[in-house]
Amino acid sequence: MNRRHELLELTRVRILLFLREPEAIFWVFVFPLVLAGVLGFAFRSKGVSPARVGLVAGPGVEELATALARDEHVEVVRFESAAEAAKKLARAALDVVLEPRASGEPRLAFDPVRPEGENARVRVLRALELQRSGGTGAPVALEPVSETGSRYVDFLFPGLLGMNLMGTGMWGIGFAIADVRRRKFLKRLLVTPMRRSSFFLSFILARGVFLAMELSVLGLFGRFVLGVPLRGSVAAFALVSLLGAFAFAGIGILTASRARTIEAVSGLMNLVMMPMWLGSGVFFSTERFPAAAQPFLRLLPLTALNDALRGVCLDGSPLVELGAPLALLVGWGVLAFVVALRIFRWE
16 A cells, blocks of 8 residues: 555545444534624624613603714614612612702713723713703713622622522533443443432432532622612522533433543533523613524523512512522423433433
């Protein structure tokens, strides 16, 4: 065999071996396309993002609305109640809140920590300055948001906690299952009388043991270092976190039920979690997405977990008021667990 023929045969073998590995094909071709598509959609060029200004009903509100309409990069959202607008500001669904008052001096509430809030403040002041230069309008009373529960960090921390519960639940269990399969340990379990459900539940229960320590550390850090409030009960907070951990443990088991290698489970985990990283309201409100996407985002388990955690921490909502997101978490966990039982293979 000459050198040329030898090189061609070795190259052909390498190509065939590559094509026989679905995980390699996924990482080389599918995952980069998915990543580019998701990130391209999330960060696509749209020009200057409009500042969302909550405008509360009151005396002179129409004059304020007319002034704000002069700036094409200002999106006005009307509210009848100042309390409702303040809640939206605390949830990062608005950048600032402008409230007219009988004294003629409108009040502008904003979070100076958020770049979006500072940008919106400048735009509103510029629009109202143009109004005053025309002979109308009054100075604006600036009110930086500093009340606990209304700051951006108060909105952000429950989202980060939810993202952590998702990551540790899915990665911890998914990698563990993929690892025992890689080491051929599952084949040994095949000849034992052990049930699949017991095998899966052992991962979930082990996750629950570490969950208590995880929540204690993160909860104490958020409460005493960041000053994030816990207005609901500790029991409600623990139950919401437990249901969230259960949901993502089930999804992690389902994702790893057929993966044969660490590379395969890594790709699947990223594929499942990436839409939730971007669309479940971790860093900014889901209300900023197009209306057509809202129903789909509401069905994501991380969206439900974040909404429930914020309801307990920031609003003090009792569990009966969180029925919808909690039911969604239970549904995701049960469905994923049942499907994993059906498709799982020991080999």
